[in-house]
Amino acid sequence: MSRKIGDVILDLQNISLRFGGVKALTDISFDIREHEVRAIIGPNGAGKSSMLNVINGVYHPQEGKIFYRGAERKKMEPHMAASTGIARTFQNIALFKGMSVLDNIMTGRTLKMKSNMLLQAMWFGPAQKEELAHRRKVEEIIDFLEIQHIRKTPVGRLPYGLQKRVDLGRALAMEPQILLLDEPMAGMNVEEKQDMCRFILDVNDQFGTTIVLIEHDMGEGMDISDRVVVLDYGKKIGDGLPDEVRSSPEVIKAYLGAGH
Amino acid sequence: MGFFIETLIGGLMAGMLYSLVALGFVLIFKSSGVFNFAQGAMVLFAALAMARFSEWANAALGGNSLFLANLIAFVGAGATMWLVAWAVERFVLRKLVNQEGATLLMVTLGITYILEGVGQTIFGSEIYNIDVGMPKEPVMMFESLFEGGILINKEDFIAALIAALLVGLLTLFFQKTPVGRALRAVADDHQAALSIGIPLNRIWVIVWLVAGVVALVAGIIWGSKLGVQFSLATVALRALPVVILGGLTSVPGAIVGGLIIGVGEKLSEVYLGPMVGGGIEIWFAYVLALVVLLFRPQGLFGEKIINRV
Ligand SMILES: Nc1ncnc2c1ncn2[C@@H]1O[C@H](COP(=O)(O)OP(=O)(O)O)[C@@H](O)[C@H]1O
Ligand SMILES: [Mg+2]
Numbered sequence: 125m126s127r128k129i130g131d132v133i134l135d136l137q138n139i140s141l142r143f144g145g146v147k148a149l150t151d152i153s154f155d156i157r158e159h160e161v162r163a164i165i166g167p168n169g170a171g172k173s174s175m176l177n178v179i180n181g182v183y184h185p186q187e188g189k190i191f192y193r194g195a196e197r198k199k200m201e202p203h204m205a206a207s208t209g210i211a212r213t214f215q216n217i218a219l220f221k222g223m224s225v226l227d228n229i230m231t232g233r234t235l236k237m238k239s240n241m242l243l244q245a246m247w248f249g250p251a252q253k254e255e256l257a258h259r260r261k262v263e264e265i266i267d268f269l270e271i272q273h274i275r276k277t278p279v280g281r282l283p284y285g286l287q288k289r290v291d292l293g294r295a296l297a298m299e300p301q302i303l304l305l306d307e308p309m310a311g312m313n314v315e316e317k318q319d320m321c322r323f324i325l326d327v328n329d330q331f332g333t334t335i336v337l338i339e340h341d342m343g344e345g346m347d348i349s350d351r352v353v354v355l356d357y358g359k360k361i362g363d364g365l366p367d368e369v370r371s372s373p374e375v376i377k378a379y380l381g382a383g384h
Numbered sequence: 385m386g387f388f389i390e391t392l393i394g395g396l397m398a399g400m401l402y403s404l405v406a407l408g409f410v411l412i413f414k415s416s417g418v419f420n421f422a423q424g425a426m427v428l429f430a431a432l433a434m435a436r437f438s439e440w441a442n443a444a445l446g447g448n449s450l451f452l453a454n455l456i457a458f459v460g461a462g463a464t465m466w467l468v469a470w471a472v473e474r475f476v477l478r479k480l481v482n483q484e485g486a487t488l489l490m491v492t493l494g495i496t497y498i499l500e501g502v503g504q505t506i507f508g509s510e511i512y513n514i515d516v517g518m519p520k521e522p523v524m525m526f527e528s529l530f531e532g533g534i535l536i537n538k539e540d541f542i543a544a545l546i547a548a549l550l551v552g553l554l555t556l557f558f559q560k561t562p563v564g565r566a567l568r569a570v571a572d573d574h575q576a577a578l579s580i581g582i583p584l585n586r587i588w589v590i591v592w593l594v595a596g597v598v599a600l601v602a603g604i605i606w607g608s609k610l611g612v613q614f615s616l617a618t619v620a621l622r623a624l625p626v627v628i629l630g631g632l633t634s635v636p637g638a639i640v641g642g643l644i645i646g647v648g649e650k651l652s653e654v655y656l657g658p659m660v661g662g663g664i665e666i667w668f669a670y671v672l673a674l675v676v677l678l679f680r681p682q683g684l685f686g687e688k689i690i691n692r693v
Contacts, residue, residue: 180579206581218576220569230562231569235581237562255562298580 129350130158132191133334134179134302139188141174148174149185150358156302161328161335163345163366166355167378172338173215175355176304179336180212181205207235209301213291213308215338221280225290228279229265232297233258265296269323285316292323302334303327309344317344324348342370342379354378386526390534391650397537397544399646404547405602405623406630406638407554408595413632414571415591416477417485421492425499426596427620428612429468431603432503433461435512435612454516458600465596468499473588481584500617509614514607518542543605550601551639554594558635567591571633625673631686641684645669 134156141149149171156162164172177183179190181200190197192208211232220228237254266275269289274282279290288308295303308324309317321344327333339345346352352369354362356378362369369375405423412420437457438450445453476491519538526534558564570577570587578584599620603612606619626645630637649665657664676684 182575182578202575202578203581203583206579212579214576214579218573218579220572220576222572223565223568227565227568231565231577231582232580234562234566251562294576294580 129160132156133158133193135191136179137189137191139175139178139185139190141171141178141183141185147358149178149355151187152355152358152360153188154353154360154363156334156336157350158334159328159332160350161324161337161348163337163339163349163352164355165339165342165346165352165369168340169357170340170355171358172340172355173306174358176212176306176336176338179205179302180210180304206298209298210304211295211298211300211302212304213288213295213306215306215310217284217287217291219279219287219291219294222278224276224278225271225282225293226262226266226275228290229262229293229297230258232294233262235298262297265293268296268326269293270319285312285319288312288316288320289323292320296327299331300333302336304336304338306338307340308337309339321345321348342375346370386534390536391654392647393534393536394540395647395650396643397540397646398650399643400544400547400551401602401605401642402623402626402645403639403642404551404598405620406626406642407551407635408598409623409627410630410632410635410638411554411558411567411591412595413627415567416488416588418477418488418492419485419632420595421489421624422495422499423595423599423623424617424620425496425503426465426468426599427603427606428614428617429499429503429603430461430465430596430600431514431607431612431616432507432512433464434458434600434604435514435607436507437461438514439512450515450517458604461600462597465600466593469589469592469596472592473585477588478585496617500614512607512612514604514612516604516608518608539609543609546601546605550598554598555635563590622669625669627683628673629669629676629683631683634683634685637683637685645672648672 132155136155137153139149139152140147152171152175164175166172174183178185181202181204184199220231223231236258237251266272269292271286271289271293274286279287282290292305292308305324309320312320324335324337325348328335337345337349346366346369349366351364352362352366353360354369354372354375361378362372362375364372405427408426409420409423412418412423434457437460438453441456441460442450442453472495476495480488480491519542522535522537524533525536556564558567566577566582567587567590569580569582570584574584577587602620603616606616610616610619622645623642626641627638629645630639630641645668649668652668653662653665680686
């Protein structure tokens with residue numbers, strides 16, 4: 125692999141998040157390095173999605189600090205996170221059901237559109253030219269994800285595995301610095317999982333995108349990761365190389381207890 | 385036969401305006417989940433602005449060019465509706481994100497009273513005229529096809545044409561432009577739209593502005609026909625049963641629903657009216673919407689509501 129892992133890009137310090145009485149995350153610290161594939165694993169309800177939503181600005185932790193490229197991040201909303209180069213996919217697919225694959229991925233270009241909204245609304249001169257340039261970029265992504273054959277299909281009609289791929293495509297269209305993937309392989313068959321692993325690795329390798337990958341078991345996701353954080357009941361119980369984590373007694377215990 | 389078709393065409397022409405107003409309504413509902421009861425008040429407010437701006441501009445121009453005065457008034461009233469959209473987003477929607485539908489509905493009731501109150505304070509509470517040079521005399525058409533021909537009201541015809549044009553433009557805007565795509569994205573899934581950086585706030589200003597422009601055009605058309613007065617708000621509220629009939633979330637539903645109600649009103653007025661003693665067009669739309677709801681709770685074109693269990 126040509127990529128080399130860089131400095132810390134995102135540093136999470138002592139994050140705690142509560143929903144009423146439920147402690148979703150308790151005092152969690154870890155960092156993410158540029159260009160790495162960082163997995164977050166843990167049984168159902170461990171707080172993985174909550175963690176991702178904190179990074180994405182959907183949830184605001186009651187305690188803790190987040191440093192992005194060395195600077196402390198202020199309270200943040202998802203569309204602001206997007207403009208700082210953070211993209212995501214969803215555990216429960218959240219595509220725009222009424223739109224085609226192409227249009228769904230085109231929406232990922234929103235922030236890259238420079239001409240002002242009024243011109244865009246009138247589909248006028250420069251805005252039109254710009255749209256075509258974005259269209260080319262989106263076609264590249266469609267080729268990359270091998271979904272040319274369904275580009276005009278309304279996403280609602282696609283099988284689950286392909287919807288997940290479109291979800292990834294929409295995030296890629298943002299050309300993000302950090303890509304957050306919430307269980308991208310859940311519910312897929314073996315072949316689909318292999319494809320998804322390959323796409324994730326290719327994204328990481330070709331574009332150097334930093335990837336945060338959530339998985340609920342110690343499976344494929346862990347094999348393609350550089351480092352792994354393990355959560356259980358909202359607490360961090362492991363952090364290290366995949367092999368270290370796999371052989372940690374505490375991690376094994378958590379997974380046995382959860383019936384895995 | 386000629387008379388039936390005459391009534392039918394009259395209904396379609398009136399219905400086109402309902403479609404237009406309903407479209408503004410549906411756009412707001414889809415993108416922000418707000419059942420905008422204030423749509424009628426917006427029509428009144430826009431018409432008031434248009435009537436008075438035109439009057440003032442005409443006076444300022446020394447009564448020399450009504451056309452220019454109307455043009456200035458149109459731009460001014462458009463800007464006023466933009467201000468309304470901005471204020472609604474800034475002071476209402478932004479504070480109330482993620483509230484229950486019922487709360488938001490109550491809020492639009494509040495907006496209704498504010499618009500009516502502020503409108504009358506600024507613009508006055510008498511009956512005003514809008515004169516955009518709509519032809520008043522009817523024309524006879526298809527004389528060779530039907531005995532006696534078909535009498536068509538030119539004013540209604542032009543109004544319907546303008547409404548249809550605007551509906552067409554809005555549909556294109558919604559389907560073909562990047563902003564329209566962002567609007568559809570927000571309508572489909574708020575969370576996902578936010579995650580790709582679509583600023584909800586700006587989108588809301590845009591939809592309320594679109595609804596405002598729709599209200600302005602409808603206000604000018606109805607205002608020039610009926611005079612600008614308080615009852616305009618209730619005329620516009622006839623678009624409510626239209627959206628219920630068509631399905632709250634459906635753009636084609638709004639268009640077809642408007643036409644159905646327009647035609648239904650006119651036909652029932654002519655053919656049933658004498659039997660029930662007139663005034664039927666006032667309640668017909670609501671009864672029709674109710675009947676549809678009994679059989680299709682989601683409206684003719686709405687998405688089926690499936691409750692998760
Ligand atoms: N929006 C929310 N409101 C209330 N509780 C929540 C919310 N999101 C997550 N939780 C709770 O936080 C805990 C962690 O959930 P989550 O982060 O979804 O776990 P995971 O993704 O690891 O399965 C669970 O107990 C869950 O019920
Ligand atoms: Mg989860």
